[in-house]
Amino acid sequence: MELNTFSNQTIALAGIAQVAVLVQQLATTGTCDQQAMDASIGSLLKIDSDSAADIYGGLGGLKLGFDQLNGQITGEKPPNPDQARYAAAIVFLERKLSDRKDFLSAIQAGIVKAQAQTEQFGELHENVLANLGDLYHSTISTLQPRIMVNGEQRFLSRPDIANKIRALLLAGIRSAMLWRQCGGSRWKFIFYRKKIQAELQDLIKRI
Template sequence: MTDKTSMTSRRSQTIALSAMCQSALMIQHVSKGTILDKDSLMCLFNGVIATDPQSVFDVYSSIETLADGAKLVQHQLSGNATKKDVEVTRYLAGIMSISKKLLKNPSALGGLKEKLDEVQRRLTHFELDDPSIIQNFADCYSEIISPLGQKIQVIGNPALLKQTSVQHKVRALLLSGVRAAVLWRQMGGKRRDFIFNRKTVLQDVISFNQELTSN
């Protein structure tokens, strides 16, 4: 008989992994000038400010907006990755690496929570996708997370990447990716699962995609 706690944990990992991939995919989109889906963006940013959740659904309540990320997980694990997907894979590897370092750094975690609490207070006057809030998220990433590890090189349209607003969105999405990676690790996710438990992870995300498609 399958342990229900284990199943719940695996589902939480799948949702967090989908959010991580959604963030990486949207980094690729914004760096190349593709218009971002607002609902997906809001879901990821809501996840960033959920600093004391009781479950994965307190972080990502609109899981249907993570559908593209879930499809990407399935695509990557099915061995169908293309040259284009190498960019996203690189973003994911960087996000996973730096999230591990963040979890091992209590000082950085404390500083990040303080900054996000400040952002939460500002949300009484601004919308979550207001440029000033996105800049706050970007500052959180630049000042606290980025110094923890090797910088994640973003590839895209050079003219776009020179724009301050685009830089802010990229860093805010990197922050959302790290948040998802932290949650994934807290729910028991490990990078070695992609090697030793690949079939299980793939089956979980296939089931999640089928659920999203049927709703």
């Protein structure tokens, strides 16, 4: 597939925005949008895809991310400081990860293991999420600055929710990697916001 297109860049941005929302939902309420989580976790397990949208199981899997990104660009949704911080940190840490070949190899091996687990248990089984959570904990979370998740301690202290949050942050790194592979950059996001917004409107109509 042709990577360097505004459509692919917008899809990847929506993937990052979606993860930021899901992490905030889990940390503050203990639950999150299930369809969106399915798509985000599923994106980790899709190594070879025919299109950027296919990575998330189709455009419908990114509805939450598209809505969030659209609200941010148009100003219709008040900015959530935690979500903005998670998204910015994900993009920053992905750049640091790109220089760590050892971590990239470990993550690739861990995802292959998770793929095998999904065949036996299903994508969102606790064993799969625990593996992905451990993978994030042993690699990304050792990079600085660490992503500090704000929320209710009664939720953050639960191992199952912690694993979901870590697995989602790893999925966010995957989306940030796609964003960069597709030609995305901070400057492009600043100077081509109208172009991205127009692309976003078109993608939302296609859901």
